[in-house]
Amino acid sequence: MSLLEISSYAAGDWVKPGAGARNIASAVTGATIASAGNDDLDVQAMLDHARKVGGPALRKLTFHDRARMLKALATELGKHKDALYDLSFHTGATQSDHMIDIDGGIGTMFVFASKGRREMPDGHVYLDGDVEQLSRTGSFLGQHICTPLQGVAVHINAFNFPVWGMLEKLAPTLLAGVPAIVKPATATCYVTELAVKIMLDSGILPEGALQLVSGGIGDMLDRLDCQDVVSFTGSANTALKLRNTPAIVENSVRFVAEQDSLNASILGPDAAPGTPEFDLFIKEVSREMTAKAGQKCTAVRRIIAPEAQVQAVIEALSARLAKVVIGDPRLETTRMGALVSGSQKRDVLEKAALIGTEAKRVFGDPENFAVEGADAEQGAFVPPMLFHCEDPDTAVHVHDTEAFGPVSTVMGYRDLDHAIALANRGQGSLVASVITHDPAVARAVALGSGAFHGRLYFNNRDSMKESTGHGSPLPHMVHGGPGRAGGGEELGGVRGVKHYMQRTAIQGSPDILSAIGDKWVPGGTxxxxxxxxxxxxxxxxxxxxxxxxxxxxxxxxxxxxxxxxxxxxxxxxxxxxxxxxxxxxxxxxxxxxxxxxxxxxxxxxxxxxxxxxxxxxxxxxxxxxxxxxxxxxxxxxxxxxxxxxxxxxxxxxxxxxxxxxxxxxxxxxxxxxxxx
Missing domain, CATH: 3.10.129.10 (Hotdog Thioesterase)
Known part of the structure; x- marks a missing residue:
């Protein structure tokens, strides 16, 4: 293929790569396929365009107008899925991975479109909660309302989901009535660029509602104020640097972070070998280790099993992982593709080696594994790697080091309290799963571990046929987590929309509240x-x-x-x-x-x-x-x-x-x- 020039869309114009552009390599072959970046991008013009053109245009629309806009965008993207699939293979993603990223992103937009029509008014003010009576006779009342922020949302996204990662932030932002500047990770920005072009070319969006930065954002964050939002997905180190930008701190800019997460999956004490729950556990963990080559913020990093079942888990999981075909993601036989880049491969191997100082590798040799249809050395391929930590109580790295690839560690627990304590050692995660048929076990984990996790996923023989999986954030439910996971929150239906709105307490007579909220208040005229x-x-x-x-x-x-x-x-x-x-x-x-x-x-x-x-x-x-x-x-x-x-x-x-x-x-x- 010819070298792709990945452009930015800034202040109404497409801007080709320029000074400071960097090359992007195929994850499969290692060959350069694209270039992106331009140090001369006028970031102030982009912010002005969003605030002065995009914002007012979006705010003129009602919530229902914006919901219909989201539905139309999702429909348009759906018409071009094959083109997005074809380009996405270069990221190392398989066809199954595309279903998570591209189809999942489009599906997320459809859900927000539906929720906007069903759960939000056909108006410009969202009423948050019930009317509060602030006087004896009811002539003076209070009500919380939400209105769109009058700034811009800057979305800084990770490399692993170039489509879903953009759309899961973009959908609630646009529904709120706020324009967005999207900055995808450079390694996979060529897929995001195509998705953005599809949406812009459709003519569905008002001018200024969506802009794209392919490459670095320069000093954009230094120019933000209290009406702006930064939503970030990536490493904890990068999040810390961005969060401490003086303008963000001084202007109280909203900062939503989704970052490193040592997610755990707990095999319940009742789920012995031979039970449906044991088989389900092995299936779920294997899938979470290998989907997107383990490059998922929700992937299982720590496998917590009863001490008596640890060996059975290792044997069953190793046998299942041994069947995973690694290779060129375009091949129908391939079940796991490559990591996104050579640098990501080096990082994963370094982190795996660090985990290896406290745990024994029991499956997967990065020096000796088969790759079908591609060169293992030229491409960013690694095998699934399973470790066993015999002493998780004294271990440190298995609880604080995330190898962002197909790497996970098995550890045993003595009793349920011990399992909960181990899960909480991650110091905050996006998700923990518990495979059990015992409701008492589920309740104990919810009470003992809920504060450390953004989502708790319980599954067993009753729900497994229809469950969506440990690693699937759904637009209906919140996605985020405390502590190490960033302390942020995304998705969650209308909750996600409100991140881009200001909650304001209004007080006045019933007629005043009725006029503001476009909803008759008892006592009003x-x-x-x-x-x-x-x-x-x-x-x-x-x-x-x-x-x-x-x-x-x-x-x-x-x-x-x-x-x-x-x-x-x-x-x-x-x-x-x-x-x-x-x-x-x-x-x-x-x-x-x-x-x-x-x-x-x-x-x-x-x-x-x-x-x-x-x-x-x-x-x-x-x-x-x-x-x-x-x-x-x-x-x-x-x-x-x-x-x-x-x-x-x-x-x-x-x-x-x-x-x-x-x-x-x-x-x-x-x-x-x-x-x-």
Whole structure:
């Protein structure tokens, strides 16, 4: 192939490599395939372009607009997967590895697009939590809101996932309404560049929403302020240097780090050889050692097994690793490709040698292993290497040295407390897994080790057919970890979006909060409905539009008929003496669900109209019992509107039931789907 010139996309223009460019070698052949970098890149112009052009354009869009944008981007990337696969082979990744990186990244964008539409409003303000009553009568209230930061997100990504690593940060950033400058690791930036070109060429993104630095970022971090975010994935040493950039410290720039992690996998004391859990454990560990040639931040580095099972684990794992075919990742027979570069190979071997001072290598000889279809010396190939540490209590390096490749260490534990202590010796990891069929073991590990890990993954015979694996961060769940893992947090659905937003406490009257949040707050101004609200289309309804019904008297015949008709003959409805002995009731009372049925009868409009379906109710509470002879009336208020598609939207109604003395009897939120 001809030498690739990997460009940056800066302030609306593609900038080819220039002064300071460095060559990039194929992980498979060692031959130079590309060059990237330009010391003359105008980083201030990039920041200005993001802040003055990209940010305002994104913030004009609603959360739903941005979610649809993410879906369109993911769809567009999906059309070009083969081109991304073809280029990614040069990183040493196999076709299976591509499914993790490229398909996984695209899938992550789809999830954030879906969550943006389902869990966020079609507006510009995200309401974080419930309204807080700050005064006696409710005329002064508080609410937390989240709004987009008005700066730029600088994403500094690792070499191992040139597509997923970018998209898992980019999706929540764009959904929040913040522009991004992406800086991939130079070793694999040619794959990221293609993905960025696909997205930019689609015309889906507003100008300035996405820029790319292929190579070094110069003094960009020195120019950041309190509205900016740095999200970093890489080594702990690099994270420490970046985190201590004076501008980041002085301006309280948000810094999210995902770094070194000595992840552990624990074989439960119940998972003896011959059990489904033992076989699952061996399968999971083997996969995590060899996927992406062990170049995963979530890979299993420490294998913690009962002392009585250590030898069985070594034998079973060695036998499985022996079947792994190492070679040119384009070959269908290859199960593990190369490390990303020669320098990474040297680093892994150095770290493995350091681990070897405390543990014996029981499988994998880096001086003698077979490689199919490629030259083991020219390419960055290493075999899976398994070590056994006989004394993990006194060992240091096995708990603090991460060989970022197919290297892992087996160690034995005496009892479950010992296993937990060993797992925690990693001083913070992204994930620890426990393979057990005993819920008590899972609970003990969660309580004893949860504080040291960003994610705890439990698996056994019941869940293994559908589980996603120890090493798979999912966009629905947080990805990050304490201590050595960086103390950061990514993904996690809407939680990840909020990293790029400012949480602000707003205080004021119900009308003020209603206006800011575009959601009617009880106590706010009610708008008299010009017609029955169920006869009005979604587009015609206004927030605060209210219907007050006539009252209806509840009789003893109503209560008894409902009891016998439904079979709910609970004593509080049928036995006056027993009901009076109950501290909550004055005597026989109406069923709560009878009141809900009467309420629906009071406010429903029976004719065919724009209300398509009642999809449920939220937050139902009964405040005061209703006895025979009492009357109830209903207030129905449009609280929130959320479009679902071009045909209909969800209307959230605030419903209150009051008695003849205007005392609150029940309260809930009704959800309907209304035609536009």
């Amino acid at each position: 009610e708008i008299a409905a010009p017609a029955h609200p169920f006869t009005r289309k979604y587009s015609e309804l206004s927030i605060g539009e209210t219907l007050h019904t006539a009252p209806r008297t509840v009789t003893i015949n109503d209560i008894e008929h409902f009891a016998h008709f439904t079979g709910d003959t609970f004593y509080a409805h049928m036995d006056d003496a027993a009901a009076k002995r109950n501290p909550f009731f004055p005597g026989r009372v109406a069923h709560g669900y009878l009141l809900l049925s009467f309420a629906a009868g009071l406010f429903v409009q029976p004719d065919e109209g724009p209300v398509l379906a009642n999809t449920g109710l939220d937050g139902l509470r009964f405040m005061k019992p209703v006895s025979a002879g009492d009357s109830i009336k209903v207030r129905l208020t449009v609280k929130k509107k959320t479009p679902r598609n071009e045909e209909y939207g969800e209307v959230r109604w605030h419903v209150t039931l009051t008695n003849q003395d205007d005392e609150l009897v029940a309260e809930y939120e009704l959800l309907t789907m209304n035609a536009f």
